[in-house]
Amino acid sequence: MKIVRQARGQKPWRETCRIKKEEIRMLGNLINMAAIAGGSLLGLFFGSRLQEKYRQACLKAGGLVLLFLGLQMGLKMNNCVLVLLSLTLGSLLGEMLDINSAMERLGQKVEGRLSKGGGGLSQAFIYATLLFCTGPMSIMGGIRSGLAGDHSILITKAVLDGIFAMVLTATMGIGVIGSAVTTGLYQGIFVLGAGLAEKYMTEVMVAEMTATGGLLILAMGLNMLEIKEFKAANMLPALLLAVILAGVWV
Numbered sequence: 001m002k003i004v005r006q007a008r009g010q011k012p013w014r015e016t017c018r019i020k021k022e023e024i025r026m027l028g029n030l031i032n033m034a035a036i037a038g039g040s041l042l043g044l045f046f047g048s049r050l051q052e053k054y055r056q057a058c059l060k061a062g063g064l065v066l067l068f069l070g071l072q073m074g075l076k077m078n079n080c081v082l083v084l085l086s087l088t089l090g091s092l093l094g095e096m097l098d099i100n101s102a103m104e105r106l107g108q109k110v111e112g113r114l115s116k117g118g119g120g121l122s123q124a125f126i127y128a129t130l131l132f133c134t135g136p137m138s139i140m141g142g143i144r145s146g147l148a149g150d151h152s153i154l155i156t157k158a159v160l161d162g163i164f165a166m167v168l169t170a171t172m173g174i175g176v177i178g179s180a181v182t183t184g185l186y187q188g189i190f191v192l193g194a195g196l197a198e199k200y201m202t203e204v205m206v207a208e209m210t211a212t213g214g215l216l217i218l219a220m221g222l223n224m225l226e227i228k229e230f231k232a233a234n235m236l237p238a239l240l241l242a243v244i245l246a247g248v249w250v
Contacts, residue, residue: 165180
């Protein structure tokens, strides 16, 4: 069977993923960094001329893309009971840890200290870094890029981050552009970490983690469109639980 498959030019799943990651696994992260830098430069020159209604139109379009991307990933699930358990238990754990509030307190604390000591480049830099890094898309996007060479999440995030960078630069200054580097380093950790963990992952684990992550992306899209408010950060433990349960289930 193995000989026939190779004769037909079909590579095993692990080999295919490994080739993709070695060639372009950082591509999505680099695009995200470039989008932040480009958005910052656009904001420096044109941001003040962009009316609020146009900014909102861009963000709503991004929300629709997130809905489609989340549904596309969610449909890859093989076991809906496993995904349901992962999301339920993960959300309960996230609510107990209150990850969402912890992220908000961190941002408020940093912003408060900066405002006392003056604004300037440092305030814009740190505020933008927190905005671009403290979200499920950074983690899920990095994992998908490193694990399967799928950059769709980080590329979608790049478009959204580019818009936010333009708006922030127009209001806070050019210090926002420095967050492109810190965001790239942060997301790069998840890309490389996923690459190291790839040899321990099975197809079932990848499929269920992808489906669970897709539902988190869907929740973020609903948030952005102001249809329903979800604390997406509190649902992040579901990603780890999906991998663990998928390993135990089979």
